[in-house]
Amino acid sequence: MASLSRALRVATTCPRKRPAQGLRLQPLASVAGPTTEKNVPYQRTLKEEAQGPSTAARGPSQPLPRTADVVVIGGGSLGCQTLYHLAKLGVSGAVLLERERLTSGTTWHTAGLLWQLRPSDVEVELLAHTRRVVSRELEKETGLHTGWIQNGGLFIASNRQRLDEYKRLMSLGKAYGVESHVLSPAETKALYPLMNVDDLYGTLYVPQDGTMDPAGTCTTLVRAAAARGAQVIENCPVTGIRVRTDDFGVRRVAAVETQHGSIQTPCVVNCAGVWASTVGRMAGVKVPLVAMHHAYVVTERIEGIQNMPNVRDHDASVYLRLQGDALSVGGYECNPVFWEEVSDKFAFGLFDLDWDVFSQHIEGAINRVPVLERTGIKSTVCGPESFTPDHKPLMGEAPELRGFFLGCGFNSAGMMLGGGCGQELAHWIIHGRPEKDMYGYDIELLEQGCVFQERHGWERPGWFSPQGTAPVPDYDYYGAYGNQVHQDCAYTRLLGDEYTFEFPPHHCVIQKECLTCREAAAVFNMSYFGKFYLLGLDASKAADWLFSADVSRPPGSTVYTCMLNQRGGTESDLTVSRLAPGPEAGPLAPAFEGDGYYLAVGGAAAQHNWSHISTVLQDQKFRCRLIDSSEDLGMISIQGPASRAILQEVLDADLSNSAFPFSTHQLVRAAGHLVRAMRLSFVGELGWELHIPRASCVPVYRAVMTAGAKHGLVNAGYRAIDSLSIEKGYRHWHADLRSDDSPLEAGLAFTCKLKSCVPFLGREALEKQREAGLRRRLVSLTVEEKVPMFGLEAIWRNGQVVGHVRRADFGFTVDKTIAYGYIQNPSGGPVSLDFVKSGDYALERMGITYAAQVHLKSPFDPDNKRVRGIY
Numbered sequence: 001m002a003s004l005s006r007a008l009r010v011a012t013t014c015p016r017k018r019p020a021q022g023l024r025l026q027p028l029a030s031v032a033g034p035t036t037e038k039n040v041p042y043q044r045t046l047k048e049e050a051q052g053p054s055t056a057a058r059g060p061s062q063p064l065p066r067t068a069d070v071v072v073i074g075g076g077s078l079g080c081q082t083l084y085h086l087a088k089l090g091v092s093g094a095v096l097l098e099r100e101r102l103t104s105g106t107t108w109h110t111a112g113l114l115w116q117l118r119p120s121d122v123e124v125e126l127l128a129h130t131r132r133v134v135s136r137e138l139e140k141e142t143g144l145h146t147g148w149i150q151n152g153g154l155f156i157a158s159n160r161q162r163l164d165e166y167k168r169l170m171s172l173g174k175a176y177g178v179e180s181h182v183l184s185p186a187e188t189k190a191l192y193p194l195m196n197v198d199d200l201y202g203t204l205y206v207p208q209d210g211t212m213d214p215a216g217t218c219t220t221l222v223r224a225a226a227a228r229g230a231q232v233i234e235n236c237p238v239t240g241i242r243v244r245t246d247d248f249g250v251r252r253v254a255a256v257e258t259q260h261g262s263i264q265t266p267c268v269v270n271c272a273g274v275w276a277s278t279v280g281r282m283a284g285v286k287v288p289l290v291a292m293h294h295a296y297v298v299t300e301r302i303e304g305i306q307n308m309p310n311v312r313d314h315d316a317s318v319y320l321r322l323q324g325d326a327l328s329v330g331g332y333e334c335n336p337v338f339w340e341e342v343s344d345k346f347a348f349g350l351f352d353l354d355w356d357v358f359s360q361h362i363e364g365a366i367n368r369v370p371v372l373e374r375t376g377i378k379s380t381v382c383g384p385e386s387f388t389p390d391h392k393p394l395m396g397e398a399p400e401l402r403g404f405f406l407g408c409g410f411n412s413a414g415m416m417l418g419g420g421c422g423q424e425l426a427h428w429i430i431h432g433r434p435e436k437d438m439y440g441y442d443i444e445l446l447e448q449g450c451v452f453q454e455r456h457g458w459e460r461p462g463w464f465s466p467q468g469t470a471p472v473p474d475y476d477y478y479g480a481y482g483n484q485v486h487q488d489c490a491y492t493r494l495l496g497d498e499y500t501f502e503f504p505p506h507h508c509v510i511q512k513e514c515l516t517c518r519e520a521a522a523v524f525n526m527s528y529f530g531k532f533y534l535l536g537l538d539a540s541k542a543a544d545w546l547f548s549a550d551v552s553r554p555p556g557s558t559v560y561t562c563m564l565n566q567r568g569g570t571e572s573d574l575t576v577s578r579l580a581p582g583p584e585a586g587p588l589a590p591a592f593e594g595d596g597y598y599l600a601v602g603g604a605a606a607q608h609n610w611s612h613i614s615t616v617l618q619d620q621k622f623r624c625r626l627i628d629s630s631e632d633l634g635m636i637s638i639q640g641p642a643s644r645a646i647l648q649e650v651l652d653a654d655l656s657n658s659a660f661p662f663s664t665h666q667l668v669r670a671a672g673h674l675v676r677a678m679r680l681s682f683v684g685e686l687g688w689e690l691h692i693p694r695a696s697c698v699p700v701y702r703a704v705m706t707a708g709a710k711h712g713l714v715n716a717g718y719r720a721i722d723s724l725s726i727e728k729g730y731r732h733w734h735a736d737l738r739s740d741d742s743p744l745e746a747g748l749a750f751t752c753k754l755k756s757c758v759p760f761l762g763r764e765a766l767e768k769q770r771e772a773g774l775r776r777r778l779v780s781l782t783v784e785e786k787v788p789m790f791g792l793e794a795i796w797r798n799g800q801v802v803g804h805v806r807r808a809d810f811g812f813t814v815d816k817t818i819a820y821g822y823i824q825n826p827s828g829g830p831v832s833l834d835f836v837k838s839g840d841y842a843l844e845r846m847g848i849t850y851a852a853q854v855h856l857k858s859p860f861d862p863d864n865k866r867v868r869g870i871y
C-alpha cells in the first residue's frame with residue numbers, strides 16, 4: 001500500500017509530464033488518461049442502484065409531462081437544491097431531468113466540506129442557509145437524516161496576515177451568530193493532538209462547521225420536493241432547448257427536448273455542472289466556465305483522528321477532511337489538469353490521479369499532520385469540477401435568452417453553497433429577482449506611474465506611483481505549464497506589499513492624491529463606466545417606470561437616481577441625462593424619435609444594469625431602444641476647486657454657476673473636439689465629467705493636463721475616489737448599496753419621487769416599508785484611533801452587535817477611518833433616527849473594539865457647499 005510520503009518520492013523522481021508547447025494562450029491540454037471507475041470511500045452511493053443497462057436502454061424513470069412550470073436540468077447538488085426550494089416556495093409544476101442517475105456528475109464524489117465563515121457577508125448568509133437545510137430543515141420535513149456530521153472546522157494561520165484575516169472573520173461571525181474562536185498554537189494542539197503546531201501563528205475554530213453527505217443530501221432533497229408536487233425523471237438526457245421569438249422580438253425559452261419527447265416550459269434552469277456549457281450551447285447561451293480535474297486521496301485508518309474537525313490550510317493550499325477514522329487529503333493546484341473534451345458519457349466516473357500534479361499537496365499535508373507520512377492511501381478520488389474566471393458561481397437569467405437560468409460554475413464549493421444558491425435561484429425564478437444581492441489611453445497613464453488594479457473584473461487605475469512605471473506583465477501561471485515566473489517585477493511587488501490588513505505602503509501617495517483634489521484639482525480616468533442610450537417613442541414612459549427619481553426634466557438636465565426591483569431593493573444607482581433631439585448621429589448624440597436619455601453607470605455594474613433595463617423594457621413592452629456606447633466613449637472627470645479655472649481654458653463654454661449649473665450637461669468643444677460635459681461630482685467637489693468619443697480621448701486628456709499644470713492638477717486613481725467619496729457619504733453600489741437594500745434604508749429617500757403620484761418600479765414596496773417603519777438603516781461611523789478598516793467589522797451599539805460594516809476607508813480630509821454599515825434594533829423594532837443617535841457605538845476589528853462616533857450627515861462638507869462651487 002502506498003503511503004503519502006512514498007507517493008511524494010515517486011512523484012518527485014519520475015520525469016515530469018509537460019503539456020504541449022505554445023499553450024499559454026490556448027486552453028491547456030489535459031494530461032489525464034482515460035477515465036476509470038474507482039473504489040470510492042462511501043458506504044453507499046446512488047451508483048449502487050444505478051448498475052444495469054445503459055441509460056438509453058433503460059429509458060426515463062417515469063413518463064415525461066407535456067408541460068412544466070420550470071424544468072431543472074441536472075440532478076446534482078444544485079439541481080436538487082433548486083428543485084426543493086422551488087417546491088418549497090410554492091411551484092408545484094417543477095420537473096428535474098437528469099441524464100443518468102441523481103448525483104452521477106460531480107456531486108457523488110464531493111468531499112462535502114462546509115465552512116461557515118468566508119470573507120463575504122453574502123456568502124456567509126448562503127452557507128448558513130445550506131447548513132440550516134441539511135442539519136435541521138430536511139430532517140424535520142422528511143424524518144430522514146441527510147448524513148450531516150457536525151465535526152467542526154479549523155482554519156490554519158501560518159503567517160500573521162492569515163491570522164489577521166481569521167480574526168476579521170471571527171468579528172464578522174458575531175454579526176451573524178456564527179460561533180468561532182481564535183486559538184493559540186497550544187490551544188490548537190489540545191483540540192487536535194495529531195497536529196503539528198510548531199509553525200503556526202494560530203487557528204480559527206468554528207465548532208458548528210461540518211461535513212455534508214452527497215447521496216443523503218440529494219435523496220432527502222428530492223424526497224421533500226416530490227412530496228410538494230415536484231417530479232424527478234432520471235435516465236433522460238436533455239438534447240435541445242426550443243426557443244421562440246415573441247411579438248416584440250424577444251427570445252424566450254419554449255420547450256426542452258429529450259430523446260423521449262419534449263416538455264413545453266417557459267423556464268429552464270441549467271444546473272448541469274461541467275456540462276452546463278453544452279446545455280448552454282443548445283440554447284445559444286454562452287456559459288463561461290472551464291472543467292478541471294479536482295482530487296483528494298483517502299488514507300487508511302489513523303489512530304486518534306476520530307471526531308477531529310476538518311482542516312483548511314489556506315497557505316499550504318490543502319484541506320484535511322475527517323472520513324470516519326481516516327482523512328481525505330485534497331488541495332488546489334496552480335497547474336490543474338484541464339478537461340477539454342467534456343464527455344457526455346461520463347457518469348459516476350473518475351479520472352486517474354495525476355500524482356505529478358497532486359504531489360504538491362503532500363508536503364503541506366504531512367507538515368500539518370505528521371502521522372500522514374506513515375499512513376497508507378486507501379483510494380484516490382479525482383473528478384471533474386467547473387471553475388469560473390472570478391471564482392464566483394454563474395447565477396441568474398441569461399441576458400441572451402429570457403427564461404433560461406444558470407446555476408453552475410461552483411468552483412469546488414457547490415455542496416456548501418448549494419442550499420443558499422438553490423434558494424436564491426428559486427426566488428429569482430418566482431419573483432424575478434434573488435432575495436440577496438447576487439451580483440462583482442492606458443499607455444498614457446502608465447507612463448505617469450499608474451498602478452492598475454482589478455475591481456470587479458475591470459482593470460482600473462489604482463493610484464499613481466511616484467517611483468515610476470509599473471507595467472502589468474503577462475500572466476505567468478506561477479511558472480506552471482512551462483512558463484517562466486516573473487523575476488523582480490515592480491507591478492507584482494507593489495501589489496504584494498498590499499497583502500496586509502494594515503495601511504498600505506502607498507497610503508501617503510493616496511493621501512496626496514486626495515488632498516490635492518480637495519485643495520486644487522485631480523483628474524480621474526473613468527472610461528470603464530457603462531454608457532447607454534435609452535431612446536424612442538416610449539422612452540419617457542420607460543424612464544418614469546425604471547428610475548426612482550424624477551428624470552422628466554428639460555433636456556440639459558442630469559439626475560442622480562436609483563433603479564429598484566419589485567421588492568424596493570436597489571438594483572443600481574446612476575446618472576440620467578435628458579437629451580435634446582438633434583440632427584447629428586454619432587457616439588455623443590445618436591438620432592432618435594420621441595425622447596432620449598443618456599445613462600452613465602458604474603463599470604463594474606454595467607452588464608447588470610443592461611440586463612435589468614432590458615428585462616424591464618421587455619416585460620413592460622415599451623417601444624424603445626437601449627444602445628450600449630461604452631466602447632465608443634471614454635470619460636475623464638476633473639474635480640476640485642481649481643477645476644473651473646482649468647477647464648475654462650480647454651472648453652469653449654461658459655462654466656459659471658449661472659451658465660453651467662450643478663446637475664446639468666452640455667455638448668461643448670474641448671481643445672477642438674466635441675465632448676459631452678456634465679457638471680457632477682462623486683467626490684464632493686466642484687467638477688465636470690467629460691464624455692469623449694474614443695478617438696478624441698488622448699488629445700482631450702493632454703489638453704486638460706497641460707492647462708492644469710499651473711493649477712497643480714494631478715492624476716488620481718480609484719483608491720482616492722473610494723476615500724474621497726466615503727467622506728462625502730456617496731454610496732458605492734455593491735458595497736454599501738445593494739439589491740437587497742432599499743433607498744430608504746440607505747438614506748437615499750431623496751432619489752425617490754414618492755411625493756409625486758407617478759408609479760415606478762419598487763414604489764409599492766417602498767411605501768409599505770415607510771409605513772411599517774425601517775427595520776434597518778445605513779449609518780456612518782468614524783473612529784478616532786488611526787486604525788485601518790476594510791469592511792466586515794462588527795458594529796456594536798450599547799454592548800450588543802447590531803450589524804457589520806459594509807464599506808470602510810480612511811478619510812484624509814477628516815483624518816479618520818470612516819465606516820458605513822446597516823444596523824438593526826436587537827429588540828426587532830424599528831430603527832428610528834432617535835435610535836441611531838441615542839447609542840454608544842464601537843467597531844470590532846480582529847477581536848478588538850474601537851470607540852466610534854455615529855453621524856446622520858456625511859462627515860465632510862455636510863451642507864454640500866463645495867459641489868455648488870462655494871468654498
Ligand SMILES: Cc1cc2nc3c(=O)[nH]c(=O)nc-3n(C[C@H](O)[C@H](O)[C@H](O)COP(=O)(O)OP(=O)(O)OC[C@H]3O[C@@H](n4cnc5c(N)ncnc54)[C@H](O)[C@@H]3O)c2cc1C
Pocket residue numbers: 073074075076077078079097098099100101102103104105106107108109110111112113114236237238239271272273274275279294295296381382383384385407408409410411412413414415416417
Ligand atoms: C474532488 C472534489 C471535492 C470537492 N469537495 C467539495 C467540498 O468539500 N465542499 C463543497 O462544497 N464542494 C466540493 N466540491 C465541489 C462540489 O462537489 C461541486 O461544486 C458540486 O457537486 C457541483 O454540483 P452541480 O449540481 O453543479 O454539478 P453535478 O453534480 O455535476 O451535476 C450536474 C448533473 O447534470 C447532469 N447533466 C449533464 N448534462 C445533462 C443533460 N444534457 N441532461 C440532463 N442532465 C444532464 C449530469 O449527469 C449531472 O448529474 C468538490 C468537487 C470535487 C471534484
